[in-house]
Amino acid sequence: MILTLRIFFIIVLLSMLAVTTWASKQIPLWKIPYETWTHPWWIATLFDAYWGFLTFYCWIVYKEVSWIARGAWFIAVLLLGNIAMAVYALIQLFKVPLNSRAEDVLLRRNP
Template sequence: MILTLKLLFGAICAAMLIVTVRTSMELSLWSAWAGYAANPWAIATLWDAYCGFLTFYVWVLYKERGLGVRILWFVLIMGLGNIATALYVLIQLFRLRPGQSPESLLLRRPA
């Protein structure tokens, strides 16, 4: 199960990186913004994405104890979106000790 999760979140991170880089090379976000902002569904999708990022960040806030790490992950998640979320989950998966279950991924590590 852990291997499957590592492959899944590795694939998500890689796919998001590829799509983001390819799209950025074709058209910058700033030059596309006027057309994007004029589309109500685009704005609704953006709100949906950022509410999801914030929801995910609440888990990060629970898991991480240090203020600096919490701030760093907030900036990364809000700036990189699902690239950062997939990366965070991958880091958590690789920190699991042999024999730990996937359920322990959700819990805060002991101090």
């Protein structure tokens, strides 16, 4: 299970880095046409993405005991989205042995 999750989040991270790099080379984010920014589906997609980011962040708040770490991850998740989320998940997944259970990753460990 842990190996499968590691592979999954590595794929998420690499694909997000690849597509973000590709998109950035096509057109800078600040040059997206006004019609796109105001399109209802663009707005709905942003709401969907950011509510997903904040939902994942709830797990980070649970896992991290330091307010500094919580704040840093909050900024990272809001600015980098799935890239930051994949990095966080990989950090957690590489802290446990391969034969660990999912709850060993999901639950907070005693500091």
